Amino acid sequence: MSPSETRDFAQRLMREVWETFDHTALPRFYHPDMVGHHRKQTLTLEDVSLRLQWDVLNFGESTYEIRNLVAGEDEFAIAFYFTCTMIKTGERFRTEVTYFYRLQDGKVAEFWLLSDGDFDYKQRP
Numbered sequence: 001m002s003p004s005e006t007r008d009f010a011q012r013l014m015r016e017v018w019e020t021f022d023h024t025a026l027p028r029f030y031h032p033d034m035v036g037h038h039r040k041q042t043l044t045l046e047d048v049s050l051r052l053q054w055d056v057l058n059f060g061e062s063t064y065e066i067r068n069l070v071a072g073e074d075e076f077a078i079a080f081y082f083t084c085t086m087i088k089t090g091e092r093f094r095t096e097v098t099y100f101y102r103l104q105d106g107k108v109a110e111f112w113l114l115s116d117g118d119f120d121y122k123q124r125p
Contacts, residue, residue: 001106007071009103010078019064021056023049030108038113059084059093067096074103 001009009029017025026049036043055062062084070077079098086093095117102110 001074003071003073006076007069010069010071010076014064021052023052034108034110036111058087060087061085076101
């Protein structure tokens with residue numbers, strides 16, 4: 001993919017998967033055997049799906065403020081602030097997040113996540 005196509009892919013990924021917490025959209029964006037990395041956790045596509053299902057039950061009024069998006073051929077990095085209201089408590093939550101993605105054949109093959117908030121990516125709904 002060209003850097004422009006990679007950038008478009010990144011924006012669609014955020015809009016169609018993460019902003020809506022739509023786990024059903026994952027096959028359009030992720031390889032079934034993709035690998036993710038968050039702190040000491042190694043993540044599978046099922047972990048990402050379950051994370052989105054947890055998010056939709058626990059995060060209300062969520063927004064993503066993209067701070068930077070750098071795209072190359074088959075890789076990109078995206079930094080953003082994520083803000084939401086915790087549904088159970090009404091408390092506001094904000095974290096700064098950076099993802100690094102490696103693409104293969106137009107889909108996510110691997111990613112690395114850095115966040116200023118320590119959370120369990122594998123938390124289940």
